[in-house]
Amino acid sequence: MLDLSTLNASTRAEFVALLEGIYEHSPWIAERAWDARPFVSLAALKARLAQVVREASRDEQLGLIRAHPELAGKAAVAGELTPESTSEQSRAGLAHCTPQEFERIRQLNAEYSKRFGWPFILAVLGPRGNGLSRARIIDEMQRRVEHGAEFEFAESLRQIHRIAEMRLNLKFGWSPALGEQVHDWCDRLAAHSESPWREQGQLTVTYLTEAHRACAVDLQAWMRECGFDEVGLDAVGNVVGIYHASRPDAPRLLTGSHYDTVRNAGRFDGRVGIFVPMACVRELSRAGRRLPFGIEVVGFAEEEGQRYSATFLGSGALVGEFDPAWLDLLDADGVSLRQAMRDAGLPGELEAIRALRRDRAGYLGFVEVHIEQGPVLNARDLPLGIVTSINASVRCTGEVVGMASHAGTTPMDARRDAACAVAEMMLLAERAAAAEPDAVATVGQLEVPGGSINVVPGRCRFSLDVRAPSDAARDRVREAVEQGLHALCARRGVRGALRETMREHAAPSDPALQQRWERAVSALGLPLHRMPSGAGHDAMKLHRLLPQAMLFVRGANAGISHNPLESSTADDLHLACLAFAQFLEELAASC
16 A cells, blocks of 8 residues: 655655556656645645646646546447556446446447547546446436536546545545545435425425424434434424533533525535534544533524525524514415424424523634535635635615517617616626625526517516625625616616615634634645635524634535535545544644
């Protein structure tokens, strides 16, 4: 087995020879990575190799892609693959395709190659490293052949890096055990889903349904197995596990995330933030170690707002922001929130919920680990990111009113087209957001009431979602859009208005906690990348009471989330566990 000390002491030629086969027929990658020695960790080596590819020319990247064989292609049939490719394709069962599967793969390979000009590349051992099924491989081929060329070029390189990562793991005789455990927990918890999504093989877990309650049972059982001293369910359905400190009067570090999901969800959103600290507590318990502070892990019962028209029910209760009116909210079946609580064995009483508010004096702060839910870390080939702030946001609904008229008889210069006005406003919103660093603006809903193919639209309704790292930046974008809307409406002879429906303040990370995350990631030998969170998280609620800071984990499939394709590799999840453990060690040293 290879080790870092041998690699770090090697000459350039020895280094290249030791890493032969990691990147298919491309020794230039190792040659250029040699200058970055010594590598403090295997993760640092992987990051440098990926950086070399990212900094290479387009022709070099294309050559790397074309150096890979087709899946179950002619080279595989002829036995001409490298030993690494032969092993991987065999472990994924591609050597045992049925005639129908083989023919379908052959067709998709040909279609893919014709469209893009390079072979289809997939890390067939998958995000867990135990191999994808042949059906899953065919599904991936069918899905990806529909992508655009630039996206697929980048995705091919990402798959190559994943292949190289697993080859390095094998060469070093190493496995991401903690990440595999987190991945397995995510898979096991996803066994609980609501009907009719369950019957369709989809994941949906909304607040206090049967599937939701089953998740809570599993979480409590796994927390006890991990060695938590106290485990229970609170008055809003949060699962709470406490690992005691070395002394009884010590404060606690609060951490966790949510276990409810959107409809037809992915398996990792929220849940990673419960399982990563659970894995770290398990390691502490197995070692018989206590820290000078307690660790409280909370699986928040609700964050997504899917069953009732209220969000952050779980974390909101901990900061004293549970609205009494929520108890009377009705779901789609007419069941009140209060009744749902009582049906789940919870008190359903405001007094019990108010008692959940945490005392600021008893806590060091709140930290949350979460998959990124976006493409930024993927694009930079980075497994972890440091969150600087959870973005401020504002949501509006709007309407432009013009004049409906005949599409054939109304001259272009006489039209009062409401939809065209909104289209211009959308482009204005795009420009306004682009002018502010890390701001975004989205018009996600459009409606032309009573619209017809042969009628100039007289009305157009729309939504507007603006997010930015600070309240001031958010407000500048919103103001620019509103002022621009009024100006273009006056010029077009129509009238328009915006109505604000929601406003959330930014939640900047606590500088001291953020720096601890940064030092934890640096200790792993990984480059630092600081970034805002465009999505809301439980941390933005806890921010009202405690200092908070977040760590992002790269998501696979270009970071897609709220989607069954949502994924993360066992290797990245393992690094998140190591970073969390390092965070705990440094915090302990300062107490």
